[in-house]
Amino acid sequence: xxxxxxxxxxxxxxxxxxxxxxxxxxxxxxxxxxxxxxxxxxxxxxxxxxxxxxxxxxxxxxxxxxxxxxxxxxxxxxxxxxxxxxxxxxxxxxxxxxxxxxxxxxxxxxxxxxxxxxxxxxxxxxxxxxxxxxxxxxxxxxxxxxxxxxxxxxxxxxxxxxxxxxxxxxxxxxxxxxxxxxxxxxxxxxxxxxxxxx
Amino acid sequence: xxxxxxxxxxxxxxxxxxxxxxxxxxxxxxxxxxxxxxxxxxxxxxxxxxxxxxxxxxxxxxxxxxxxxxxxxxxxxxxxxxxxxxxxxxxxxxxxxxxxxxxxxxxxxxxxxxxxxxxxxxxxxxxxxxxxxxxxxxxxxxxxxxxxxxxxxxxxxxxxxxxxxxxxxxxxxxxxxx
Numbered sequence: 001x002x003x004x005x006x007x008x009x010x011x012x013x014x015x016x017x018x019x020x021x022x023x024x025x026x027x028x029x030x031x032x033x034x035x036x037x038x039x040x041x042x043x044x045x046x047x048x049x050x051x052x053x054x055x056x057x058x059x060x061x062x063x064x065x066x067x068x069x070x071x072x073x074x075x076x077x078x079x080x081x082x083x084x085x086x087x088x089x090x091x092x093x094x095x096x097x098x099x100x101x102x103x104x105x106x107x108x109x110x111x112x113x114x115x116x117x118x119x120x121x122x123x124x125x126x127x128x129x130x131x132x133x134x135x136x137x138x139x140x141x142x143x144x145x146x147x148x149x150x151x152x153x154x155x156x157x158x159x160x161x162x163x164x165x166x167x168x169x170x171x172x173x174x175x176x177x178x179x180x181x182x183x184x185x186x187x188x189x190x191x192x193x194x195x196x197x198x
Numbered sequence: 199x200x201x202x203x204x205x206x207x208x209x210x211x212x213x214x215x216x217x218x219x220x221x222x223x224x225x226x227x228x229x230x231x232x233x234x235x236x237x238x239x240x241x242x243x244x245x246x247x248x249x250x251x252x253x254x255x256x257x258x259x260x261x262x263x264x265x266x267x268x269x270x271x272x273x274x275x276x277x278x279x280x281x282x283x284x285x286x287x288x289x290x291x292x293x294x295x296x297x298x299x300x301x302x303x304x305x306x307x308x309x310x311x312x313x314x315x316x317x318x319x320x321x322x323x324x325x326x327x328x329x330x331x332x333x334x335x336x337x338x339x340x341x342x343x344x345x346x347x348x349x350x351x352x353x354x355x356x357x358x359x360x361x362x363x364x365x366x367x368x369x370x371x372x373x374x375x376x
Contacts, residue, residue: 019200026206033209040216047223054230061237068244075251079258086262089269091315092276095372099348101341106352107334123353129311131348 098131100182105134105158112154113140117147120173127179134160134180142174159183275346276316276374282307285320285371293324296336301325301364310372319370321350327357327364337367347371 102124113119121139126132140147145167152162162178169175279285286305293300304323310316326333340347348370357364 019202022202022206026202029206029209029213033213036213036216040220043220044223047220047227051223051227051230054227054234058230058234058237061234061241065237065241065244068241068248072244072248072251075248075255079251079255082255082258082262082266085269086258086265088273088315089262089265091313092272092374093265093268094313095310095316095346095348096272099346099370101338102349102352103334103338103341106337106354110330110334110354119354121353121355123351124349125351126348131350 098126102134105155105160105180108154108158109138109151112147112151114147114150117142124180132182136162136176136178136180138174138176140174140176141172142169143172145169145174148174148176155180272346273374275344276372277376278346279371280373280376282318282320282373285373286322289320289322289324289369289371292340296332298326298332298336299328299362301327307373308370314375316372316374319348319372322369322371323366324369325364325366327359327362329361330363333363333365337365340369344371 105124106122109122110119118141119138120141121137123137125135125137127135138148138151142148148167155162159182160180161183162180165176165178167174167176279288282305289305290303293303302323302325306321306323307318308321309318337349337352341349350368350370351366352368353366355364355366
């Protein structure tokens, strides 16, 4: 049986589901995809490494900071303790400054009295607000101030200076009042260094 | 739009997702690096603060060496008698041992102004009438043997007998806080 060409053509069914090819530009999309996978992997790996390094650095810095803060706090505590010691030392020094023995001064004053002079009354009072100052009051039986000059010289030899003196002489009795302040001897230790107790 | 277009769109979305993922990783890295930088700055600050603090401490130590040495020497003397009762007993025993003619003895605790480390003292108000030399020796011994004691006032006057003198003395024993 002979079939004509036209009839054969007629047997072909139309292939309507075959889509037209993509434009050339869109054919780059798969290439771009593979490239992006590669680039993403490389970059992400670099970023991850840097991320891990940064975390290690951060943790190290934080640990160092904590250690430094602890050391600073310890140093502050030591300083506070030292300041408390200094305060205590200063308070003790103030007390000791106002607690120098009075007996040598008493003895020196009484020894200064001449044979013709009688010591009627002698008092030494430390000032309440400044115990380093001594309020001295002497009442002696004397006709002149010679004895007083001698006594004051002996007091001066004990490294005391008299301030605000007042004296009255009448009927053979000499009243003398003054404030005594200790003057530092030339070979005394500098301020803040008191001598040790004997 | 056919299947090829849809595939292209999906692949484009995947590419976008990869880009986003990479950006997210970068942002995380930047964020952590910022934190590391801040931590480093904090460490530098803490380091400089520590140096400053240590410098101040060493300066203070150097400046206060004399005072601390003074405290080391003197503090034991202050801690020997640390309460008014023992101070009173100690003073009474010393008066009794000296065998002086004591006219009166009075003890009282008095506050000490402007001295937080020594808030109070035990004050002994004593009156004697005895030989001059004995009294002076006793007072001198007390002041030497108890260097922390403060003779706050002393008065010498004539005694009732010819060779005797009367001595009114106030001795303060400091009570150091521990």
